[in-house]
Amino acid sequence: MSTHEQKKVEMAKILTNIDAVKFGIFKLSNGKISPYYIDLRVIPSFPDAYRDICDFYAQTITQQIGTKTFDRVAAVPIAGIPFASQIAYNLKKPFLYVRKDAKLHGRERRVEGILVSGDKVLLLDDLVTTGISLKEAAQAVRAEGGVTTEAITFLDREEGGKELLDKSGIKLHALLRISEVAQTLYEMGTLDEESLKTILKQVKKK
Numbered sequence: 038m039s040t041h042e043q044k045k046v047e048m049a050k051i052l053t054n055i056d057a058v059k060f061g062i063f064k065l066s067n068g069k070i071s072p073y074y075i076d077l078r079v080i081p082s083f084p085d086a087y088r089d090i091c092d093f094y095a096q097t098i099t100q101q102i103g104t105k106t107f108d109r110v111a112a113v114p115i116a117g118i119p120f121a122s123q124i125a126y127n128l129k130k131p132f133l134y135v136r137k138d139a140k141l142h143g144r145e146r147r148v149e150g151i152l153v154s155g156d157k158v159l160l161l162d163d164l165v166t167t168g169i170s171l172k173e174a175a176q177a178v179r180a181e182g183g184v185t186t187e188a189i190t191f192l193d194r195e196e197g198g199k200e201l202l203d204k205s206g207i208k209l210h211a212l213l214r215i216s217e218v219a220q221t222l223y224e225m226g227t228l229d230e231e232s233l234k235t236i237l238k239q240v241k242k243k
């Protein structure tokens with residue numbers, strides 16, 4: 038097993054250690070109903086887990102994307118902000134965040150921070166389901182003159198987000214895919230077969 042694969046296993050263990058994987062009936066931010074929920078918003082409340090995940094983000098960005106290919110890191114609020122701000126700091130890159138809607142006072146911008154026309158922007162979110170939030174964030178960055186072709190997320194729920202972003206000219210990099218996490222937790226004995234099947238049924242077949 039490569040070092041990168043070992044890190045993926047460690048990340049899956051972190052999710053179960055902080056009880057981030059929940060089963061039940063949950064309404065997602067996109068309105069979809071899901072039989073499971075991954076609560077990544079709790080991660081910053083666990084300093085060791087938060088540090089390890091931010092380090093893995095930075096390592097993956099450096100190895101798979103390259104720090105010279107982008108000028109700024111932009112978060113998709115709200116859950117993406119604590120990760121993106123720390124990772125931008127670690128990588129010595131300026132930090133931005135993209136509002137869901139333009140504010141109706143001040144400069145009335147959607148992109149908060151300094152963005153100069155032609156700047157290459159790496160989008161960062163904590164989790165991707167359909168990809169709509171990242172697509173809309175990319176549109177906002179592009180509308181203000183930024184260039185964005187790459188996005189990174191901690192977890193891809195594999196429900197069509199990667200494919201939607203591909204069509205929008207954005208390559209999605211995911212630290213983990215939900216199918217990998219589920220299989221790892223099942224093999225560890227922390228996820229039963231029924232729960233494994235519940236998660237895998239949600240994965241959009243290619």
